[in-house]
Amino acid sequence: MIEMIDVWKTYPNGVMALNGIDVHIEKGEFVYVVGPSGAGKSTFIKCMYRQEKPTKGNIIINGKSLAKLKERHIPYLRRQIGIVFQDFKLLPKLTVYENVAFALEVIEESPKVIRKLVMETLELVGLKNKARFLPDELSGGEQQRVSIARSIVNKPHVVIADEPTGNLDPETAWGIMEVLEEISNRGTTVVMATHNKEIVNTIKRRVIAIDGGRIVRDEKRGVYGYEETPDPVSPR
Amino acid sequence: MRKGVFTGMRKLRTLSRHVKEGFKSLGRNGWMSFASISAVTVTLLLVGVFLLLLLNINAIASQIEDDVEIRVYLDKTTDENGQQQIEKELTGIDRVSDVRFVPKDEGLKELIDSLGDEGEVFASLENENPLPDAFAVKTVKPQDTPVVAKKIEGIDNVNKVEYGKGTVEKLFKVTDTARNVGLILIVGLLFTAMFLIANTIKITIVSRGKEIEIMKLVGATNGFIRWPFFVEGFLLGVLGSLVPIGLLILAYQFIYEAVSVDLKTVFIQLLPVYPLMFQLAGLLIVIGAFIGVWGSLTSVRKFLKV
Numbered sequence: 001m002i003e004m005i006d007v008w009k010t011y012p013n014g015v016m017a018l019n020g021i022d023v024h025i026e027k028g029e030f031v032y033v034v035g036p037s038g039a040g041k042s043t044f045i046k047c048m049y050r051q052e053k054p055t056k057g058n059i060i061i062n063g064k065s066l067a068k069l070k071e072r073h074i075p076y077l078r079r080q081i082g083i084v085f086q087d088f089k090l091l092p093k094l095t096v097y098e099n100v101a102f103a104l105e106v107i108e109e110s111p112k113v114i115r116k117l118v119m120e121t122l123e124l125v126g127l128k129n130k131a132r133f134l135p136d137e138l139s140g141g142e143q144q145r146v147s148i149a150r151s152i153v154n155k156p157h158v159v160i161a162d163e164p165t166g167n168l169d170p171e172t173a174w175g176i177m178e179v180l181e182e183i184s185n186r187g188t189t190v191v192m193a194t195h196n197k198e199i200v201n202t203i204k205r206r207v208i209a210i211d212g213g214r215i216v217r218d219e220k221r222g223v224y225g226y227e228e229t230p231d232p233v234s235p236r
Numbered sequence: 237m238r239k240g241v242f243t244g245m246r247k248l249r250t251l252s253r254h255v256k257e258g259f260k261s262l263g264r265n266g267w268m269s270f271a272s273i274s275a276v277t278v279t280l281l282l283v284g285v286f287l288l289l290l291l292n293i294n295a296i297a298s299q300i301e302d303d304v305e306i307r308v309y310l311d312k313t314t315d316e317n318g319q320q321q322i323e324k325e326l327t328g329i330d331r332v333s334d335v336r337f338v339p340k341d342e343g344l345k346e347l348i349d350s351l352g353d354e355g356e357v358f359a360s361l362e363n364e365n366p367l368p369d370a371f372a373v374k375t376v377k378p379q380d381t382p383v384v385a386k387k388i389e390g391i392d393n394v395n396k397v398e399y400g401k402g403t404v405e406k407l408f409k410v411t412d413t414a415r416n417v418g419l420i421l422i423v424g425l426l427f428t429a430m431f432l433i434a435n436t437i438k439i440t441i442v443s444r445g446k447e448i449e450i451m452k453l454v455g456a457t458n459g460f461i462r463w464p465f466f467v468e469g470f471l472l473g474v475l476g477s478l479v480p481i482g483l484l485i486l487a488y489q490f491i492y493e494a495v496s497v498d499l500k501t502v503f504i505q506l507l508p509v510y511p512l513m514f515q516l517a518g519l520l521i522v523i524g525a526f527i528g529v530w531g532s533l534t535s536v537r538k539f540l541k542v
Contacts, residue, residue, distance in 0.1 A: 075455045075457045075458075076455070078453065085453075089453065091447050093264045093265075093447075102456075105253060106451075106454060106455050108246050110249070
């Protein structure tokens, strides 16, 4: 499903974010990616949907090699992957409905199908009655639900979440986890970078720990592992 | 076949979506759209004013230049054969467009007419006309007059060649300068307009850079993102050109009516209101639309690299 083969990433400013990553994630798996700030979690995740391009090595997603991927084919890769961001990344001038529908407009779905899928998905994340609201009018947890709805509305095989609970209070975070678990139970592969020790230790799933740009631990039913207080200022 | 119809329908649907989005975006970014449209309005108004000025300067200069002709006076002894010979030679000269015979009677009449009241003095001369027969020669381009005049001087039986030497050269210098200055002004103004408008649009789009980035991350192709911006830029340009067009038509009509009577006494005419106004309107809309689209698309490009 997702395979990384000897992936290296050095940023133009000299920061070596990834130093030889090998990983294999099966279809339907739920994977936590943990590690201290600056360990390379975000780069690891961004390489999967090609926001960053590895300096060396190859990534294979759904049997497609990203190394040979042309610039203009990147959008088609991203349509197969749902992405959930820490800062939600909702379009501020579009309503909840329009934000979720955008992912379907992009693939030129018919308005009828769009309507049906968007309403179904909003129901799944519990926001059916807020479809006409603007992102500004929602709480952080609700905005993240919209972001999740957008990421899954076109039924991707993989959902990648980069610290989806990073900006949310603990209670809201659990609500988000429920939604992600539900998605996982439907057979979607979920990769989630997180700083939330409590979540990782409670909902036990595969844990990949990254430090210094390398995988230092990979356990089937792992724990968060090391003591570290999440950054008080929103970690990135 | 079925598939072809399907994708055709899908393309059409997407296109109408892009057009709708372009319109909606104008409204969503209300003040920014207003700023861009105002920039287009102000600059196109300036462009329009100078364009009308230039076109009229050009027209008036041409009218004045067209009055320039070469008068070829013949030796009084020239008989009909010699006359025909000269006419033949005149028409044979390069860049001569028109040769007209002016018998001495007609020449005197023209002279008296041109002098107005003072011409009465010459009226008594009508019986013993001192003027020789002449030819009036026009050149293809008025600027060729001096060269052609020089050639005519070499023809046998030609007594005198007159075209207002000195004055004509000065006139051409003035009209040429007027044209060139006008042209430079227009070109300079057009460039200024392009950058002013494009920059205003750029500012409004830069503030939406994050949105474009998000669209890319959700899987939109560059084309999908560009189309609504294309429509939006087009609308900004066209909407911005409407006010200048309206104002210029009103103003030009007013000026034309106020001035044309006075100008007629000196045999000068402004360009008639129509079709000039249709041409101006068309040109301003095209310039506005072009600059709007150009400014919009070049601004978006920067944010598509996600």
